[in-house]
Amino acid sequence: MNTGQDEGTAIARLVDGSSSRTVGWVYLWNTFELGVLWLRRDLVPERIEPPLSPEVLARARSVTTDQITALLDRLAARGTPK
Numbered sequence: 001m002n003t004g005q006d007e008g009t010a011i012a013r014l015v016d017g018s019s020s021r022t023v024g025w026v027y028l029w030n031t032f033e034l035g036v037l038w039l040r041r042d043l044v045p046e047r048i049e050p051p052l053s054p055e056v057l058a059r060a061r062s063v064t065t066d067q068i069t070a071l072l073d074r075l076a077a078r079g080t081p082k
Contacts (some may be wrong), residue, residue: 011028011052012048015047019043024036060072
């Protein structure tokens with residue numbers, strides 16, 4: 001993660017599939033980088049609420065770590081539960 005961010009905003013939450021607990025928050029930084037603030041590393045995120053737009057994900061890919069973008073891409077591909 002780049003340490004030059006000045007301002008970040010929580011734009012989505014990562015949710016556990018079995019308990020619907022928030023396991024982390026996705027932050028969008030003024031550099032377009034995405035970061036995750038983990039609250040529960042012992043739980044696996046199964047969905048993201050609200051889903052991230054393809055534009056946000058595309059902009060973030062050039063400045064966000066591969067590990068974070070892979071996770072967010074996987075969760076975005078699952079969509080929103082009906």
